[in-house]
Amino acid sequence: MIGASLAGLLAARALHESFEDVVVLDRDVLPERPEPRRGVPQSGHVHGLLARGRQEMDDLFDGFSTELAALGAPPFDVQEDMRWWLGGRPLAEGPSGMIVLAASRPLIEFVIRRRVQGLPNVVVRPGHAVDDLLYTAEHDQITGVTATVGGERVVFDDVDLVVDASGRGSRSRHLLTALGYPQVEEERIEVPTVYVTRRYRRDPRQLDGRAGASVNAYPGNLHGGFVLAQENDTWIVSISDRFGEAPPTDDEGMLAFAETLDSPDVATVMRSAEPLGAPVKMRYPASTRLRYDRTARFPTGYLVTGDAMCSFNPIYGQGMTVAALEAAILRRLLKEDTDGLADRFFAETAALIDVPWSAVAANDLSLPKAVGDRSMLDRERGAYLTRLRSAATEDPVLATAFLRVTHLMDPPAALFAPEVADRVPA
Ligand SMILES: Cc1cc2nc3c(=O)[nH]c(=O)nc-3n(C[C@H](O)[C@H](O)[C@H](O)COP(=O)(O)OP(=O)(O)OC[C@H]3O[C@@H](n4cnc5c(N)ncnc54)[C@H](O)[C@@H]3O)c2cc1C
CATH class of the missing domain: 3.30.9.90 (D-Amino Acid Oxidase; Chain A, domain 2)
Structure with missing residues (x-):
C-alpha cells in the first residue's frame, strides 16, 4: 500500500482479510496525536464526513462512530x-x-489509523517514500516497489498486490507510461x-x-x-x-x-x-479524474484508489466517503476472486465515481469561468434540479430528498421519483 492517509488505511482494512500480510508505506511522519500533518496539506481544513461515509466506515470498523463521539466529535x-x-x-x-459526526480530519484519520494498526497482519511504516515500481514484463505484472528510507533505498519485492493511495500527487500514470503502458486519460473541472x-x-x-x-x-x-x-x-x-x-x-x-x-x-x-x-x-x-477504467492495457498486481484516482472539489465533501466506498468494493471483489481484479475494480469504481463526479460537474460548470467538458450536462435535468433546489428552501421534504442524494445515501434517480417530482413546481 502506498500512502497511509484515509484511502490507504481504508484499503488496508479491505486487504487484510484476503492477504497474509499488508504493509502500508507513507513518506510522512505520522503523529501520535490527532493533528494536521505535512503529507496531507488539506488536513488543517474543514472536512465534513457525509452520512454515507460514516455508514461505510462503521461497516469497515465496528463502532467507529461511537469512538469518534466518545473522543468529543458532536453528532448532529x-x-x-x-x-x-x-x-x-x-x-x-x-x-x-x-x-453525522463533526470531527476534524486529523481525528478521523487518527481513529482509523489506530484501528488499522490494531489489525494483526497489518503494519504501517512511516518515513518510507515510495519512488518506483518493480515490474516483470514477462508476466505483465507489478511485483513490488522501492522506497527511500532515511537516504537508503529499500526494496519490497514479491508483493501480490500494490495499491497506490498516494493522493492527488500520485505518480502512477507516469510510472506506468514509463513502463510502456498507454497514457491515462484525465478529466478536469x-x-x-x-x-x-x-x-x-x-x-x-x-x-x-x-x-x-x-x-x-x-x-x-x-x-x-x-x-x-x-x-x-x-x-x-x-x-x-x-x-x-x-x-x-x-x-x-x-x-x-x-x-x-x-x-x-x-x-x-x-x-x-x-x-x-x-x-x-x-x-x-481543479477536480481531476484519471480514467484507469478506460486504459487499453494495465498490469496485474496493481490498483489505484482514493484521490490518486479521483480528486473532487472539496466543497462537496465527497473524498473520504468515496475512499470508503472504494475500499468496500475492493473488499467484496477480493472475496469473490483475484482474477481480472484491476478490470473489475476500475469498472466498479468508475460507476461509483460517476455519481459524485456528475454532481461536481453540474454545480461547478454552472460558473461561467469554470473550465471543463460541458457536453456531458443535461440542460433539462439541470433546469429541473434548479427548480427543486429553489423549492427546497421552503419545503423540508424536498430539502431532505436533496440532502440524501448529496450525502450519497440515495441515487440521483430518487430526485426524479414521482413523490419528489410532484412537489417541484413546473
Ligand atoms: C481543502 C480540502 C478540503 C477537503 N474537504 C473534504 C471534506 O469536507 N470531506 C471529504 O470527504 N473530503 C474532503 N477532502 C478530500 C479528502 O481530504 C481526501 O479525499 C481524503 O483525504 C482521501 O485522500 P487520500 O487518502 O486518497 O490522499 P491524501 O489524504 O492526500 O493522502 C496521501 C498520502 O500518501 C502519502 N504519500 C504521497 N506520496 C507518497 C510516496 N511517494 N510514498 C509514500 N507515501 C506517499 C502522503 O504522505 C499521504 O499520507 C478535502 C480536500 C481538500 C484539498
Whole structure:
C-alpha cells in the first residue's frame, strides 16, 4: 500500500482479510496525536464526513462512530442542525434522520489509523517514500516497489498486490507510461479556489445551537464559507474565493470577507469566538479524474484508489466517503476472486465515481469561468434540479430528498421519483 492517509488505511482494512500480510508505506511522519500533518496539506481544513461515509466506515470498523463521539466529535442531524446555503438561500430545516459526526480530519484519520494498526497482519511504516515500481514484463505484472528510507533505498519485492493511495500527487500514470503502458486519460473541472481556514473556541449556544453552516458559491457570489463544530469545543471556519485573489488572512480582512457571504453565520462565529492558532491557506486548482477504467492495457498486481484516482472539489465533501466506498468494493471483489481484479475494480469504481463526479460537474460548470467538458450536462435535468433546489428552501421534504442524494445515501434517480417530482413546481 502506498500512502497511509484515509484511502490507504481504508484499503488496508479491505486487504487484510484476503492477504497474509499488508504493509502500508507513507513518506510522512505520522503523529501520535490527532493533528494536521505535512503529507496531507488539506488536513488543517474543514472536512465534513457525509452520512454515507460514516455508514461505510462503521461497516469497515465496528463502532467507529461511537469512538469518534466518545473522543468529543458532536453528532448532529445534517438538515436540522446545519444550515445549507445554496444559490443565496438556505435549505428548509427539519429532521432528516441522517446523523453525522463533526470531527476534524486529523481525528478521523487518527481513529482509523489506530484501528488499522490494531489489525494483526497489518503494519504501517512511516518515513518510507515510495519512488518506483518493480515490474516483470514477462508476466505483465507489478511485483513490488522501492522506497527511500532515511537516504537508503529499500526494496519490497514479491508483493501480490500494490495499491497506490498516494493522493492527488500520485505518480502512477507516469510510472506506468514509463513502463510502456498507454497514457491515462484525465478529466478536469477547473474552478481554481483558495481556502483560508482557522479554528475558534466554540460555545455551543452560538449559531442557535447549530453544528454549523455551509455557504456554497454560485454565479451570483463566488465567495464561499463553512463553519463546523469539532471535538474539543472548537469551530473550524473556512472562507474561499474562486477565480480571484486568495481571501485575506488577517483578522479584519477575514471578517470583512466573511461579511460578503450570503449567510451571516460565518461572520457571526468570527466576531464572537476566540481564534485558536493562525489561519492556514490552501489552493485547489481543479477536480481531476484519471480514467484507469478506460486504459487499453494495465498490469496485474496493481490498483489505484482514493484521490490518486479521483480528486473532487472539496466543497462537496465527497473524498473520504468515496475512499470508503472504494475500499468496500475492493473488499467484496477480493472475496469473490483475484482474477481480472484491476478490470473489475476500475469498472466498479468508475460507476461509483460517476455519481459524485456528475454532481461536481453540474454545480461547478454552472460558473461561467469554470473550465471543463460541458457536453456531458443535461440542460433539462439541470433546469429541473434548479427548480427543486429553489423549492427546497421552503419545503423540508424536498430539502431532505436533496440532502440524501448529496450525502450519497440515495441515487440521483430518487430526485426524479414521482413523490419528489410532484412537489417541484413546473
Ligand atoms: C481543502 C480540502 C478540503 C477537503 N474537504 C473534504 C471534506 O469536507 N470531506 C471529504 O470527504 N473530503 C474532503 N477532502 C478530500 C479528502 O481530504 C481526501 O479525499 C481524503 O483525504 C482521501 O485522500 P487520500 O487518502 O486518497 O490522499 P491524501 O489524504 O492526500 O493522502 C496521501 C498520502 O500518501 C502519502 N504519500 C504521497 N506520496 C507518497 C510516496 N511517494 N510514498 C509514500 N507515501 C506517499 C502522503 O504522505 C499521504 O499520507 C478535502 C480536500 C481538500 C484539498
